[in-house]
Amino acid sequence: MTQTMSGIAASNGIAIAKAFRLENPELNVDKRTISDTDSELERLTSALEQSITELEAIQKKTAEQISEKEAAIFGAHLLVLSDPELVGPITERITADKVNAEFALQETTDMFISMFEAMDNDYMKERAADIRDVRKRVLAHLLGVTIQSPSMISDEVIIIAEDLTPSDTVQLNAEFVKGFITDIGGRTSHSAILARTLEIPAVVGAKTAMADIKNGMTVIVDGLDGTILIDPEDSVIEEYKNKQTAYDQQKAEWAVLKNEATVTADGQAVELGANIGTPKDIAGVVDNGGEAIGLYRTEFLYMGRDQFPTEDEQVEAYAAVLKGMQGKPTVVRTLDIGGDKELSYLDLPKELNPFLGLRAIRLCLEMPDMFRTQLRALLRASVHGNLKIMFPMIATVDEFRAAKALLLEEKAKLQSEGVEVSESIEVGIMVEIPSTAVMADTFAKEVDFFSIGTNDLIQYTMAADRMNESVSYLYQPFNPAILRLVKMVIDASHREGKWTGMCGEMAGDEIAIPILLGLGLDEFSMSASSILKARSQISKLSKAEMAQHTDQILALSTSQEVEDYVKKLSAK
Amino acid sequence: MVEKQFTITDEAGMHARPASALVGAVSKFKSDITIEHKGKKVNLKSILGVMSLGVPSGSVVTIAADGEDENEAIEKAADVMKAEGISNQ
Numbered sequence: 001m002t003q004t005m006s007g008i009a010a011s012n013g014i015a016i017a018k019a020f021r022l023e024n025p026e027l028n029v030d031k032r033t034i035s036d037t038d039s040e041l042e043r044l045t046s047a048l049e050q051s052i053t054e055l056e057a058i059q060k061k062t063a064e065q066i067s068e069k070e071a072a073i074f075g076a077h078l079l080v081l082s083d084p085e086l087v088g089p090i091t092e093r094i095t096a097d098k099v100n101a102e103f104a105l106q107e108t109t110d111m112f113i114s115m116f117e118a119m120d121n122d123y124m125k126e127r128a129a130d131i132r133d134v135r136k137r138v139l140a141h142l143l144g145v146t147i148q149s150p151s152m153i154s155d156e157v158i159i160i161a162e163d164l165t166p167s168d169t170v171q172l173n174a175e176f177v178k179g180f181i182t183d184i185g186g187r188t189s190h191s192a193i194l195a196r197t198l199e200i201p202a203v204v205g206a207k208t209a210m211a212d213i214k215n216g217m218t219v220i221v222d223g224l225d226g227t228i229l230i231d232p233e234d235s236v237i238e239e240y241k242n243k244q245t246a247y248d249q250q251k252a253e254w255a256v257l258k259n260e261a262t263v264t265a266d267g268q269a270v271e272l273g274a275n276i277g278t279p280k281d282i283a284g285v286v287d288n289g290g291e292a293i294g295l296y297r298t299e300f301l302y303m304g305r306d307q308f309p310t311e312d313e314q315v316e317a318y319a320a321v322l323k324g325m326q327g328k329p330t331v332v333r334t335l336d337i338g339g340d341k342e343l344s345y346l347d348l349p350k351e352l353n354p355f356l357g358l359r360a361i362r363l364c365l366e367m368p369d370m371f372r373t374q375l376r377a378l379l380r381a382s383v384h385g386n387l388k389i390m391f392p393m394i395a396t397v398d399e400f401r402a403a404k405a406l407l408l409e410e411k412a413k414l415q416s417e418g419v420e421v422s423e424s425i426e427v428g429i430m431v432e433i434p435s436t437a438v439m440a441d442t443f444a445k446e447v448d449f450f451s452i453g454t455n456d457l458i459q460y461t462m463a464a465d466r467m468n469e470s471v472s473y474l475y476q477p478f479n480p481a482i483l484r485l486v487k488m489v490i491d492a493s494h495r496e497g498k499w500t501g502m503c504g505e506m507a508g509d510e511i512a513i514p515i516l517l518g519l520g521l522d523e524f525s526m527s528a529s530s531i532l533k534a535r536s537q538i539s540k541l542s543k544a545e546m547a548q549h550t551d552q553i554l555a556l557s558t559s560q561e562v563e564d565y566v567k568k569l570s571a572k
Numbered sequence: 573m574v575e576k577q578f579t580i581t582d583e584a585g586m587h588a589r590p591a592s593a594l595v596g597a598v599s600k601f602k603s604d605i606t607i608e609h610k611g612k613k614v615n616l617k618s619i620l621g622v623m624s625l626g627v628p629s630g631s632v633v634t635i636a637a638d639g640e641d642e643n644e645a646i647e648k649a650a651d652v653m654k655a656e657g658i659s660n661q
Contacts, residue, residue, distance in 0.1 A: 069589075072588070072589045072592065073588060073589075075589075075592045075596070076588045076589075076591070076592040076619060079592055079595050079596060079619040080619055080620060083618045083619050083620050083621075084615060084617055084618055085614075085615055085618035085620050085621050086618075086620055112620050112624070115624050116623070116624065119626050121626055121628070123584065123585075123587060124623070124626045127588065127623055130588075131620075279583060280583075313630070316581070316629075316630065320583055
């Protein structure tokens with residue numbers, strides 16, 4: 001009978017193999033009174049030296065087989081073994097209290113472990129695991145216990161363990177270790193991070209794996225969703241083998257595309273960017289081969305706090321994003337707050353129609369001091385990369401001119417203060433209000449680029465609140481009304497030698513992509529995890545062929561007709 | 573005695589890798605070297621001490637050296653912090 005268990009998906013992929021339990025030997029420490037302190041100190045020194053030799057070997061092996069970066073953690077372990085603040089107190093306890101080396105080690109390390117565990121920072125909490133790892137190694141030498149090493153495994157297995165220490169994890173040989181399950185740990189544990197580097201499927205935080213799984217049982221690890229199947233029936237194994245094959249094929253296909261440009265079947269390049277909310281999202285963008293940031297939503301910087309972020313804090317965040325993108329285009333949207341998005345420290349009157357009220361650029365122009373702080377921060381950060389500034393919710397040319405005037409004023413001020421500012425910052429607008437789409441030809445003479453925000457553009461064009469389920473049928477991305485507006489915007493930008501991007505949900509949609517390609521969209525910005533799939537789809541489409549269908553698609557009557565038309569095209 | 577202030581600019585604060593590099597580099601000096609953050613002062617030659625400060629991004633730390641090679645020690649600390657990208661000073 002298949003038994004199911006679930007944990008935290010820590011590393012993608014699927015593994016099917018026999019279970020191998022990595023037991024943690026009991027390292028019992030008794031307190032003993034010693035008389036010969038010199039020989040006790042000698043035992044300590046010898047255990048420390050043996051541990052150093054072992055760790056140096058592990059560090060070297062990790063640097064060779066994985067990376068210098070992963071090996072660095074053992075550099076930290078080595079420093080712990082020679083840390084005067086650790087070795088000093090241990091020596092002191094042995095000589096002054098006349099206790100055995102094991103006990104002195106245990107007591108001293110316990111103090112550091114509880115200190116790290118008490119910190120209110122996940123990263124620092126994880127460091128307690130490093131001290132435990134180092135202590136276990138030294139204790140084993142003192143007690144003459146051999147610790148089971150994952151490097152001895154020579155059959156295909158899935159490792160089951162209470163937890164894997166960093167040094168366990170680097171000894172995992174991907175040839176034999178097909179996956180692992182641990183009872184404790186989270187996505188930021190060493191073991192989880194290394195599993196992703198080694199591309200070994202893993203589930204952590206399973207809680208009862210050591211209790212329920214015996215050596216030799218067949219186990220399936222689904223690192224995609226955190227499912228663990230114990231002793232599965234043949235039909236289940238078959239099902240997971242298929243899932244495994246499908247995953248491997250897709251991964252192989254997408255991996256090839258990661259460092260490739262996005263080019264259509266007829267050789268036309270477009271840009272695939274990502275939408276992000278914080279500098280931390282950059283890693284995901286790089287991992288998924290993003291060519292740009294099409295939308296950095298700066299409002300997250302303002303949320304979850306009790307006062308406005310300072311200019312310096314903002315410079316730091318913007319600079320981190322720009323540096324992380326290493327010169328690739330980065331579109332930063334100025335503050336889009338108000339309406340339904342509130343800030344606890346900003347007291348705004350309740351509105352009857354928040355989506356039609358004082359929000360985004362309207363609020364920023366109403367509160368110029370707040371806006372100027374953000375603009376100054378952006379300008380100061382601009383020297384770190386390829387910054388493009390975008391104003392949200394622009395409805396009139398006057399609004400754009402007012403916002404740009406503030407930007408230019410702040411730029412002049414900074415320059416007069418001797419602050420370096422990039423001279424090549426493009427300034428563009430979000431197109432999400434129908435008036436702006438209709439006037440795109442006029443806007444195109446003044447802006448450097450457009451980015452179409454489809455979620456709002458659809459809601460405002462159809463006059464349908466996207467939060468209201470009773471009118472959700474009107475949320476129609478493929479309604480020809482929307483597509484015609486999109487075409488107007490793209491055409492207007494191209495006539496003035498400018499470019500148009502799209503940063504709504506629609507840009508990553510399988511049905512929308514062929515249409516948008518035909519309409520000539522220059523940049524598609526989506527969630528990072530959709531990029532490789534979109535690149536794969538675009539590489540199979542011909543832009544010229546899609547362009548030939550544009551007139552017919554725009555002449556259709558309904559959203560459904562458009563969807564059916566594209567599906568038929570794709571099926572060919 | 574010489575001392576110098578640094579602002580930690582790395583987004584992750586002073587994490588294990590740069591802290592190791594710093595401790596490893598200054599351990600070679602004869603001077604007593606300390607790092608202070610928010611009124612707590614620890615031995616900069618101790619990785620556990622430095623990590624226990626839990627220095628987050630954006631904070632200011634003071635490094636002080638006292639001894640025959642104090643100037644070289646401070647200079648080396650500044651070089652390592654810059655090379656590791658945790659401080660831009």
